[in-house]
Amino acid sequence: MSEMEDKTRTPRQDRSIKTKEAIVQAAMRLFSEKGYHQTNTKQIAAAAGVSTGSFYSYFIDKRAVFIDVLKDYNDTLQARVEAYMSEINFHNPDKHALLTHLVDSLLLSHEVYIGFNKELSIMYLSDDDITQLMDAQYEAGRIRTLQYLQMGKDELKITDLEAAAILVFESINAIVDVIAFSPHRISIERLKSELVSMLVGYLYI
Amino acid sequence: MSEMEDKTRTPRQDRSIKTKEAIVQAAMRLFSEKGYHQTNTKQIAAAAGVSTGSFYSYFIDKRAVFIDVLKDYNDTLQARVEAYMSEINFHNPDKHALLTHLVDSLLLSHEVYIGFNKELSIMYLSDDDITQLMDAQYEAGRIRTLQYLQMGKDELKITDLEAAAILVFESINAIVDVIAFSPHRISIERLKSELVSMLVGYLYI
Amino acid sequence: MSEMEDKTRTPRQDRSIKTKEAIVQAAMRLFSEKGYHQTNTKQIAAAAGVSTGSFYSYFIDKRAVFIDVLKDYNDTLQARVEAYMSEINFHNPDKHALLTHLVDSLLLSHEVYIGFNKELSIMYLSDDDITQLMDAQYEAGRIRTLQYLQMGKDELKITDLEAAAILVFESINAIVDVIAFSPHRISIERLKSELVSMLVGYLYI
Amino acid sequence: MSEMEDKTRTPRQDRSIKTKEAIVQAAMRLFSEKGYHQTNTKQIAAAAGVSTGSFYSYFIDKRAVFIDVLKDYNDTLQARVEAYMSEINFHNPDKHALLTHLVDSLLLSHEVYIGFNKELSIMYLSDDDITQLMDAQYEAGRIRTLQYLQMGKDELKITDLEAAAILVFESINAIVDVIAFSPHRISIERLKSELVSMLVGYLYI
């Protein structure tokens, strides 16, 4: 800990905190626009209005900013997802409406920092630390899904809730990704509607 | 054509063909083991037992080998998938068995060149040409799925076959990826079994 | 502008200015001694006592240093020519003395950076940007020649001053080049004296 | 000699001679079109319809073809100049006409292989062997000029014939080069006419 403080500053003063935030913001923007590998530290520093030297007094290396950016991103995403989720009444008898809202929530959440998503996926696959960070995040998502399922347990026809949680979470994610990244000939609405049908059929009745 | 030949060699002699293949094999192995960006052309050439110069007489640049490796990979994968598929009787009344076999087919197919998958995903997200190549491949997968659905059309309860094809294809892919890449606390068998249940419930009564 | 600064450094600190100058000086020396194509960026950097990285933070590429070296060279040359010229009294009735002084001026001017001349000629013929830069310089020389001719207009027997300016400028240049580069059996003095005779005879009675 | 024959073949058979000529022709074309350094041996071989291997059994290295090309060029040029010159009557009392014809001869001669001229100048300045070859050629030109001057000796007003020969030869060459290479605002006719005037005034009365 004290060794680390030797290297990078843990901001205590207001100005310091603002500078660090400025760097994270600038990095987020540049990573989203041009990608992690296509952005260099000089550019991040310049965009944040600081010198390269300063950059390295706030972050040990380039990866460190990415991780900070990622944490910010995760927090924002989680907050948004939670905000949407809180509106959902999981005892709503109209399961179709319920799941549609759920899928919409995730879709809308992903729309923040749309450009960052791609970079995140690349980094997830390239960097072990990022993999761990995100796996924890995904795991949290699956657990949350599990909790939701458990809340409405008695209405469900499925028995292996844990497996179902993963299945539901990943299916939705996959379709959300298809909608966000992949080209496809059919409309978002049709895709979403089929997804919801499948999930309702799987979970309830 | 003749201008292109000035740059890269089109193998004419036996020796030449073997060299090109050796380079592709070596590249495949190194990309799978260490990743595309962590592998340099010198290493590929050395692993193939040729000089850097030779490398560049067969491929314009590093991307070009990746694309050749990818084509090989796609061909192999497609052949394997098709081999598995041909064994499936789509009129088998036991839909559970049918879909289990289907999922197993994809899982087994993906086991070839397991390490290459990750790199491919990274490249898919990083390189526009690779994106296009793979999008075409995915589209082919969706279309094949659609054709299978259409073959057993009268047994299906769904109506939007096109959307369903995407949904089925992507759900299976997502779970296959989870199994291949992500850590998870529950067994592959439970996950697969739930997936099959969901799909059977969705597609057939 | 700001995008350019991202690539090459515009010297701000004293140290920076000195480094850039050191690189230009080193490049000039090496280009003169060994030629442009026989000199590589590593050597220039080493000779300037800096790293290759530094080299590339001041110059986009090798051509860029050459152009800077050339600008320095042109400035020096022009200053020298002008210094010599200013001593000439164009109304001196002894036209022989006048033109001898003129030729001597150009000869002496060319003696600076004697080795660089050859490289410059090569680059002039090889690189379009250098061609343009030097054509502008030559044009300036011809125009200056024209102005001198016009100053003593009423003493001249020629009528097409423009063509005469080119002719005079190029003849002198050619002989200066012969003296500088080509082997020849006769003395510089004889050559110079004949040249002056020819020009006096051509321009004045 | 015998050592050289070991390396490159001295063609004795018809086919061999033709092949060698084909290589020289192809090289001449490519050097003229793209320049010496922008042309590689593979391209020369291909353009001549032979393999790279064959190329190296006719020429020790790339420079060797250039030298052969240059010899061809010099021979052709000399033949053309001589053909033009032979038409000139050096006792023609109209000296203006005489010199105009002379200048035209050189201009026309230079028009052959126009593209090759530039490359030749570059090589002249870059390669010592080429320098020597061409210096010999230039020297021959000056000597020929001297001989012409001596032929009409009694009509000349100049006394230092040797210096005059150089001066005349170089002045004409310089203006021919200006016309061929450099941009200039005035017409070729005016330039030529002034040049002739200057030379007539210098050489005769």
Next chain:
DNA sequence: AATGAATGAGAGTTCATTCAT
């Protein structure tokens, strides 16, 4: 604390020439 100049290893790529077939 802050600046921005300096570093240097390492990447991709070219091509004259050699050599096995």
Next chain:
DNA sequence: GATGAATGAACTCTCATTCAT
């Protein structure tokens, strides 16, 4: 004699990181 595959040294350029001021 001919082919064209193979060689490998050499070159240019980038950028995360350090360090003098």
